[in-house]
Amino acid sequence: MHRWQQLYDRAGASVLQPVRHALLDHHGLTLHIKRDDRLHAFISGNKWRKLKYVLRQALSERAAGLLSFGGAWSNHLHALAAAGQALGVPTAGIVRGEPEYAGNPTLSDARAWGMTLEFVDRQSYRRRHEADFLAGLAARHPGFYIIPEGGSCVLALPGVAELWRELPPCEELILPVASGGTLAGLLSARPGRTRVTGYAVLKGQGWLADTVHGLYAPAAHDPGWQLRLNHHGGGYAKCSPADRAAITELSEALAVPLEPVYSGKALLGLFRDIEAGHYAPGSRLIFLHTGGLQGARS
Incomplete structure (x- = not known):
């Protein structure tokens, strides 16, 4: 803390x-x-405010990492990766889009800050609120604190x-x-x-x-x-x-x-x-x- x-x-x-x-x-x-x-x-604007108590809760639970969702140019994933690096906590991003986006400036920054990226197609991404989809993510990322898209x-x-x-x-x-x-x-x-x-x-x-x-x-x-x-x-x-x-x-x-x-x-x-x-x-x-x-x- x-x-x-x-x-x-x-x-x-x-x-x-x-x-x-x-x-x-x-x-x-x-x-x-x-x-x-x-x-x-790097933890810009409303992301700074929205993540404030989310991050505090994740740390209080001794989360193994932070996982969230976003597009290939996501401000939220960019901010979360920067926050994870600052806090010494691993991060993972579920990205809507194709793996070739990994080299864009946003995701390049995120990867440089230690975020691992998993690219999914749009149909799979729409399931990001479904219990079985989230359970699968939890199984692949044990102990990670899952944050909704945009930190909302x-x-x-x-x-x-x-x-x-x-x-x-x-x-x-x-x-x-x-x-x-x-x-x-x-x-x-x-x-x-x-x-x-x-x-x-x-x-x-x-x-x-x-x-x-x-x-x-x-x-x-x-x-x-x-x-x-x-x-x-x-x-x-x-x-x-x-x-x-x-x-x-x-x-x-x-x-x-x-x-x-x-x-x-x-x-x-x-x-x-x-x-x-x-x-x-x-x-x-x-x-x-x-x-x-x-x-x-x-």
């Missing part, structure tokens, strides 16, 4: 950065960006909820949403004055809200949040050349580094909604930059 405490005592400066843009002035809005991308060089589990929520202590009052907290754990964690401690808006970065129609409810059941009856489902750009990790150019332009205008999978896509969606008049004049907005800049290398 001492290693865990040392790791989490070394957090970087997640500053609240004010930004200016003509569109904000035109609509009478103020916007700050919560720079969680600066929390840690009930133990992830309190680490995310701690974010509220670092924020000033605001009308809207806005963030990208994929596996739903960060959104659920924020809702678990949402101040009544603040509405939370999640921009889905994948096709989440019909199931993403249910995923959030599954992680934090009271969210099903909480009117203080919403999902924006029309800014996914065609699906997870899909980004047209026009959108990629728009994200680059926005990054330069706001002086904030962005990638096109999570924060870049969600921030572009936010500015398109601002242009459409979706946010009330006079509102104070905070956008949560969830990190993952390593994914820009794709």
